[in-house]
Amino acid sequence: MIPEGLQYTKDHEWVRVDGAELVVGITHHAQEALGDLTFVDLPKVGKTVKAHDSLSVVESHKAASDVYAPVAGTVAAANSALATEPERINRDPYGEGWICRLKDWDRNGLKTLLTPAQYTQFLAST
Amino acid sequence: MPTMIQYTPLHGRHQALEARLIEFGGWMMPVQYEGIQAEHVATRKAVTVFDTCHMGRFRFEGSGAIESLSHLLSQDLRTLRDGVCRYGFLLNDDGGVLDDTIVYRFDAEHWMLVVNAGTRAKDRAWITARLAGSVTFEDASDRLGKVDVQGPRSLEVVSTVLGRDLTMLPYFRFVEFTRGKDRLLVSRTGYTGEKGVEIYATADRIGPLWDDLLAAGVKPAGLGARDTLRLEAGLPLYGHELGEDVTPVEAGMERYAAKSEPFVGREAVLRRLAAGPAKRLCGFKTTGRQAARAGHRVLVAGQEAGVVTSGSFSPTLQCAIGFAYVATPHAPLGTRVTIDTGRAALDAELVQMPLYSAVK
Incomplete structure (x- = not known):
């Protein structure tokens, strides 16, 4: 359930290094806990964030939740398909449900994130 | 009053279905099974069943029942025929909404009042302090259970499962009948904006009834879908749109408090109507x-x-x-x-x- 090749946060975001950019999304666990997503407030391209800044807000029928920046960086692209189909996150959180891509991101920040094994262990402990 | 979480007779079934459970009005209730979206769509396109055992059910019996209830409820009970139910309010002296209710008339001496879960104890105290001595009151909420079956296919499916043709039951009418060991009451009511019924049975028989409905292809739906469905249907939720701080006039629901005979809160409602909300x-x-x-x-x-x-x-x-x-x-x-x-x-x-x- 926890894909290899990605890194994770305790707030249930995932990141994947793709060339010079970093792809960001929320985990299967996060989408399951939130339930059917109804709205995604996509970050604006060019927005610069520090680690733990609010990057996006995702809403379900019941609640709104922040998506935090796993590391510092600048938004290079946002997944505009989510504007009309937020359910893509429920369907495929690690694939077509990606939220945004960061450029000029903090490579040192990557060291603070969880490995798949650590995230699996973290989920088991909560 | 100590707050203790209550569980409906269907709690074990909700757990077996791996429903997501939340506390609502003092009760542990399913918020969703498969997902709010799927349950909402299933209600609009097919048929679903909701556990509504948490709601309050009061029974009244006696020669003075109609006069006593007429004094407490905004519903016009004199124009209500046997086998018909009607929506209205329990108001305080200032016209504030103590609760929104549905009253069922069996005959002039036998009635049932369905109230919200979170207001049940308050309503019971308010009502029993004001009932005439000739009226017997029973809080039947724990003895009786209820499920709501809602959706375009509901009448057909319920007729098949219960072995009785209910497809012609008119809106806001009810029938009582026996099915095997079960004494059932079925009313053409609901909280979704869809065709549907509410089915009352004794608490110990609600589980088997639920199983029969699911076996007939009815999907379970939770409070999450119930909320999105009632919002689309423009139905108020007590504690949100209604409360003691508003009268039916602010809520635009004065037509449910418009009878000409006296009842608690009527003067206040008339004053508010005259002054304008x-x-x-x-x-x-x-x-x-x-x-x-x-x-x-x-x-x-x-x-x-x-x-x-x-x-x-x-x-x-x-x-x-x-x-x-x-x-x-x-x-x-x-x-x-x-x-x-x-x-x-x-x-x-x-x-x-x-x-x-x-x-x-």
């Missing part, structure tokens, strides 16, 4: 998918004009909808408002409720 309950629809929630401020031309009482994304309309109390000068239908969510300003329009209805 300072605020009105309005439906709204936004231009996007982002939801407005209870407590968010409503602005008109930058000025504070009201507050949201309920809001959610509407699966049918594919935009956010809800209810808000808006100052009367700003409350006409079609008024453009802004809803301040605290982090975003949503464009919305005041619209006529319901936004969806297929009940009749």
Whole structure:
């Protein structure tokens, strides 16, 4: 359930290094806990964030939740398909449900994130 | 009063179905099984069943029952025939809404009142302190259970499962009959804006009834879908759109408190009608998918004009909808408002409720 090749946060975001950019999304666990997503407030391209800044807000029928920046960086692209189909996150959180891509991101920040094994262990402990 | 979580007779079944459970009105209730979206759509397109055992059920019996209840309820009981139920309010002396209710008339001496879960104890105290001595009161909430079966296929499926043709049962009528070991009451009522029924049985028989419905292909639905469905149907939720701080006049529901004979709260309602309410309950629809929630401020031309009482994304309309109390000068239908969510300003329009209805 926890894909290899990605890194994770305790707030249930995932990141994947793709060339010079970093792809960001929320985990299967996060989408399951939130339930059917109804709205995604996509970050604006060019927005610069520090680690733990609010990057996006995702809403379900019941609640709104922040998506935090796993590391510092600048938004290079946002997944505009989510504007009309937020359910893509429920369907495929690690694939077509990606939220945004960061450029000029903090490579040192990557060291603070969880490995798949650590995230699996973290989920088991909560 | 100690707060102790209560469980319905269907709790074990909800756990077996791996429902997500939350506390609601003092009860542990399923908020969703498969998912709110799927359960909402299943109700609009097919048929679903809701556990509504948490709601309160009071029985009244005696020669003075009709007079005593007429004094306490806003419903006109004298024009109600046997086998018919009617929506209305339990009001306090100031016209404030103690609860919204449905009263069932078996005959002039036998009645049932269905109330909300969170208000059951308050209602019971209010009512029993004011009943005539000739009336026997029973809080039958624990003895009886209830499930709501809702959706375009509901009447057909319920008729098959119960072995009795209920497809011609008119809206807000009910029947009582025996099915095997079960004494059942079925009313053509609900809280979704769809065709449907509410089925009452003794608490120990609700589980087998639930199993029979699921075996017939009825999908279980939780409080999450119940909320999005009732919002589309323009139905108020006690504690959100209704409370002791408003009268039926602010809620735009004075037609449910319009009988000519005296009842508790009537004078206050008439005074409020004559003076005109300072605020009105309005439906709204936004231009996007982002939801407005209870407590968010409503602005008109930058000025504070009201507050949201309920809001959610509407699966049918594919935009956010809800209810808000808006100052009367700003409350006409079609008024453009802004809803301040605290982090975003949503464009919305005041619209006529319901936004969806297929009940009749």
